[in-house]
Amino acid sequence: MSDLEDISRHFHEKLWSLQQILDLSVVELPQNKMKRLGQELCGLEGLLEELERCVDEQKQQLKNLKEVRDVYQQALQDVQHMKNNMPPHIPRKKTVVNGNEAGKDSVDSQPAPVENLKKSSRNVIKEMGFITTPEFEGIPQYMKGRVSYEQLNAAVSSLNAAATAKYKIFHQSVKGLSNHARKLHQRFKDQETKETKGQFFVVEEDIREFTQMKVDKRFQGILNMLRHCQRLRELRGGGLTRYLFL
Structure with missing residues (x-):
């Protein structure tokens, strides 16, 4: 964004410079002044091409950002749909009982007797x-x-x-x-x-x-x-x- 602003600022400076030269065109300008006017016009044309290139790049970046936003929104909708329609038979996380995961023995528990097993x-x-x-x-x-x-x-x-x-x-x-x-x-x-x-x-x-x-x-x-x-x-x-x- 700063590159586009710099080009725009420089472009306006060139326009101001050309405007000053044109204001003096009512009088006959020496040869060196006419040569400078031609250089300024060529420079201005180059700036216009650079400005157009920057604008096209910004448009492409904006398009890419919109595509990323659409993908993100679709993914968010899909996740929300999955959350709202979770099948009841999908295994759930085991509940924790007294600080231990259900179905697992605590660290200091003793091995169960063979009869109990x-x-x-x-x-x-x-x-x-x-x-x-x-x-x-x-x-x-x-x-x-x-x-x-x-x-x-x-x-x-x-x-x-x-x-x-x-x-x-x-x-x-x-x-x-x-x-x-x-x-x-x-x-x-x-x-x-x-x-x-x-x-x-x-x-x-x-x-x-x-x-x-x-x-x-x-x-x-x-x-x-x-x-x-x-x-x-x-x-x-x-x-x-x-x-x-x-």
Whole structure:
């Protein structure tokens, strides 16, 4: 900007000088004065070209700045959209409990006894993995129907909630359960078979018991998609359909 101002100032000085010479043109000028007038005009022409070049550079810089501004504003809108539409199934940062990250032992904690480790591993409840965008796009359209990506993963979340609630009761001692929970515990045991040993599964009764998800025709379509994505498989027997988590 200072270069453009310097050229403009110099340009105006030259114009003033030429104006002075032209004011004296009413009288006959000596040869050396006429020669100087020609030099001033040539210099002024050069200044005009330099001024035009600077103006063009400033216009290009302004255009570049506007493009950068547009890119920044678009990026800001995209980030805001991502923030406002964050899928609920994306893993969140672990909460901190008593200064330690949840799920991690404190520095001075003692190693857990082997018995406790075995018990903890037995009580770990397997959850179904959420569907990724490429997986969803790979599902045939006739199978997806009107189910959106978000709705499919919401169903995954509900199935995981049903499994968590079921096995939380299943892994507890019957003595500490309420009457209703004891009935559920017995039902869970009755539904176990040799094929389901060590597996995690839910049935339609579990979904009705522990979630708000409707078990209807649309639900059957969602199950087809989850089977297609290898998230579960069906095991039938005893008049019951078990949905095993893979």
